[in-house]
Amino acid sequence: MRLSKYFVPTLRENPSDAEVVSHKLMVRAGMIRKVAAGIYNYLPMGLRVIRKVENIIRKYMNEAGAIEILMPAVVPAELWKESGRWNVYGKELLRFKDRHDRDFCMGPTHEEVVTDIVRNEIKSYKDLPVNLYQIQTKFRDEVRPRFGLMRGREFIMKDAYSFDVDDEGAEKSYGLMRDAYCKIFESCGLKYKVVEADSGAIGGNFSHEFMVTAETGEDFVISCDSCDYAANVEKAPVIDNFEEDDEVEKPIEKIETKNQKTVEEVAKFLNVETKKVVKTMILKAGDEIVAVMIRGDHELNLAKIKNFLNAPFVEFATPEEIVKATNGPLGFSGPIGINVKIYADNAVKKLKNYVVGGNEKDIHLINVNHTRDFKVTAFSDFINAKPGDKCPKCGGTYVITKGIEVGHIFKLGTKYSKSMNATYLDKDGKQQYIVMGCYGIGVGRTAAAAIEQNHDEKGIIWPIQIAPFEVVIIPINTDDEDVVNLSETLYKKLLKKNVEVIIDDRNERAGVKFNDADLVGYPIRVNIGKKTLENGEVEIVIRKTGDKINCKKDDALSEILRIREELY
Numbered sequence: 001m002r003l004s005k006y007f008v009p010t011l012r013e014n015p016s017d018a019e020v021v022s023h024k025l026m027v028r029a030g031m032i033r034k035v036a037a038g039i040y041n042y043l044p045m046g047l048r049v050i051r052k053v054e055n056i057i058r059k060y061m062n063e064a065g066a067i068e069i070l071m072p073a074v075v076p077a078e079l080w081k082e083s084g085r086w087n088v089y090g091k092e093l094l095r096f097k098d099r100h101d102r103d104f105c106m107g108p109t110h111e112e113v114v115t116d117i118v119r120n121e122i123k124s125y126k127d128l129p130v131n132l133y134q135i136q137t138k139f140r141d142e143v144r145p146r147f148g149l150m151r152g153r154e155f156i157m158k159d160a161y162s163f164d165v166d167d168e169g170a171e172k173s174y175g176l177m178r179d180a181y182c183k184i185f186e187s188c189g190l191k192y193k194v195v196e197a198d199s200g201a202i203g204g205n206f207s208h209e210f211m212v213t214a215e216t217g218e219d220f221v222i223s224c225d226s227c228d229y230a231a232n233v234e235k236a237p238v239i240d241n242f243e244e245d246d247e248v249e250k251p252i253e254k255i256e257t258k259n260q261k262t263v264e265e266v267a268k269f270l271n272v273e274t275k276k277v278v279k280t281m282i283l284k285a286g287d288e289i290v291a292v293m294i295r296g297d298h299e300l301n302l303a304k305i306k307n308f309l310n311a312p313f314v315e316f317a318t319p320e321e322i323v324k325a326t327n328g329p330l331g332f333s334g335p336i337g338i339n340v341k342i343y344a345d346n347a348v349k350k351l352k353n354y355v356v357g358g359n360e361k362d363i364h365l366i367n368v369n370h371t372r373d374f375k376v377t378a379f380s381d382f383i384n385a386k387p388g389d390k391c392p393k394c395g396g397t398y399v400i401t402k403g404i405e406v407g408h409i410f411k412l413g414t415k416y417s418k419s420m421n422a423t424y425l426d427k428d429g430k431q432q433y434i435v436m437g438c439y440g441i442g443v444g445r446t447a448a449a450a451i452e453q454n455h456d457e458k459g460i461i462w463p464i465q466i467a468p469f470e471v472v473i474i475p476i477n478t479d480d481e482d483v484v485n486l487s488e489t490l491y492k493k494l495l496k497k498n499v500e501v502i503i504d505d506r507n508e509r510a511g512v513k514f515n516d517a518d519l520v521g522y523p524i525r526v527n528i529g530k531k532t533l534e535n536g537e538v539e540i541v542i543r544k545t546g547d548k549i550n551c552k553k554d555d556a557l558s559e560i561l562r563i564r565e566e567l568y
C-alpha cells in the first residue's frame with residue numbers, strides 16, 4: 001500500500017473527549033472517528049486491525065469445531081418475550097417499532113435468536129453437540145459510553161453458543177472454548193489472565209473472564225500470590241476468619257453527631273475505630289427492599305448480594321424507598337426499628353458494641369449489638385476482597401491488579417432451552433432440555449486492550465500479530481533518485497514475499513513520516529536515506545524495543561524477513 005494513495009488522517013492532538021490512552025491513540029492514529037456517543041467509524045487502519053482480530057478468532061473457533069453463522073442485528077420482541085427478558089432490561093435495550101407498529105430491538109446479545117434456530121432444527125441427540133458462533137454488530141444503549149471502543153454502544157462481538165445433551169457435554173464444550181480463547185489471546189500477542197467471574201443476569205452461575213492486564217483496566221482482579229487462583233473482585237470470596245471482639249455488651253446510647261458525614265468522621269468524633277462504625281445499606285433486590293450491614297472499613301459487593309438473594313438484579317434504593325424502609329433520611333440508616341429484612345456481612349457477626357445510624361438526621365447509636373438489639377436474617381460474605389485477604393484455595397495472600405475484560409464465557413444450563421422449549425429426543429425417546437453455554441469476545445475492545453498494554457509516549461506499539469501493516473518503508477529524501485529507487489525495489493520485493501508493507505511515499509519531511517510511523521505503531525520501520533546509502537546501508541528500526549539495525553542494502557530483504565519472524 002502507498003501512503004500517498006491511502007487514507008490515514010493522523011492527528012497531533014488528543015481528542016478532548018478521550019480519557020484513556022487507547023481512545024486517544026486510536027483517534028490520533030486515524031483508526032476511528034466518532035459519529036455519535038459510543039458509535040464509531042472504523043477507518044482503514046482501524047478496520048485492518050479489527051479484521052485481523054476477527055480472523056484470529058475465526059481460526060481458533062473453527063479449530064474448536066464451532067460453526068460460523070450470522071444472525072440479524074434487528075431482533076423481533078417476540079423472542080425476548082418468550083425468554084422473559086423483554087421486560088427485564090431497561091433503557092440499555094434499544095427498542096423500536098417497524099412500519100407495522102411491531103416491536104423490535106437492536107440485539108445486545110443473541111441467546112434468544114440462536115435458541116430459536118436450534119429449537120426449530122435440532123430434534124435428536126444425534127444432532128448434538130453443536131456450537132454456533134457469529135462475529136456481528138451489537139447495540140447496548142450504555143448510559144455513559146466512554147473510552148472509545150472499550151465501552152461503545154455499537155460494537156463488534158464474537159458470540160458463540162454451545163448446545164449439549166447434558167451437563168457433562170456442556171462441561172466439555174466449555175473446556176474447548178476456554179482453550180480456544182487462550183489460543184486466541186495468545187495469538188493476538190496479549191498478556192492475559194483467566195479469572196473466575198460473576199455471571200451477572202445472564203443465568204447459570206459459572207463463568208470465566210479473560211482479562212488483559214493493564215493499569216487502565218476498569219476491572220479489579222484478585223489473584224493469589226501462592227497458587228493460580230484468580231477471580232474478578234465481584235466473585236472473589238472473603239474468608240470468614242475475622243476475630244471476635246471480646247468485650248461485654250454495654251448499654252445502647254443515642255449520640256448527636258452534628259455535621260459528621262463519613263465513616264471516618266463519625267469514627268473520629270466518637271473516638272472508635274472505623275471498623276466499629278457499621279454501615280447499613282438500603283438496597284432494592286428485585287422487587288424487595290432489604291438492608292445489608294457491613295463494617296465501615298469494608299466495601300459492599302452487590303454481585304454477592306444478588307447471588308445470595310437469588311435476585312434478578314440489586315441496586316441502591318432511592319431516597320424515597322430509604323425513608324419508607326427506615327423512617328429516616330439518607331446517610332443515617334441503621335438496623336434498629338426498620339421494617340425490612342436485615343442481612344449482615346460475616347465480619348459484623350464478630351463485632352460487639354458498635355456504631356450504627358440512628359435513622360434520624362445527625363443521630364448515631366453506640367454500643368449496638370445484633371445479639372440483643374435487632375434481628376439479622378442471615379450472615380454471609382457481602383464485601384469486596386482486599387489485598388492481604390487469604391486465598392480460599394491454598395491459604396496464600398490475595399493481591400489486586402487491574403484488567404480489561406476482553407472475553408467472558410458462561411455455562412448457561414437450561415435457562416433458555418426451558419423458557420423457549422428447545423428440546424431433543426434422547427436415546428430412550430424422551431424429550432430433554434438442551435444444555436447451553438455462551439461465549440463472548442469484544443473485538444474492538446481486544447484491539448483497544450492491545451494498545452492499553454502496548455504503547456509509549458510516541459504512540460501505539462502493535463503486537464505484530466494484529467498490526468495494521470507489518471513493515472513501513474520510509475524514503476527520507478524523496479528527491480534523491482537512489483533513495484526512491486531502492487525504496488520502490490524493496491517495497492516490491494516485500495510485497496512478493498506477502499509481507500504486509502506500506503511505503504510512506506508522501507512528499508513530507510522525514511520528521512513527519514517518523515512521527516506518524518511511531519504513532520500508528522508499525523512493528524518494523526525501514527529508513528532509506530542518502531546518508532546511510534552512501535555506505536550502501538539502510539536502517540531498520542524495531543518499534544517495540546527501539547533497536548536500530550544498520551544493514552547492507554542487499555541484505556535488507558532477508559534481514560527484514562528475519563526480524564519479522566522473530567516478532568511473531
Ligand SMILES: O=C(C[C@@H]1CCCCN1)Cn1cnc2cc(Cl)c(F)cc2c1=O
Nearest residue numbers: 089092093108109140159202438439440
Ligand atoms: O451478553 C451477555 C452474556 C453473553 C456474553 C457473551 C455472548 C453471549 N451473551 C450478558 N448481557 C450483557 N449485557 C446485556 C445488555 C442488554 Cl441491553 C441485554 F438486553 C442483555 C444483556 C446480556 O445478556
Ligand SMILES: [Mg+2]
Nearest residue numbers: 209405407408
Ligand atoms: Mg462480561
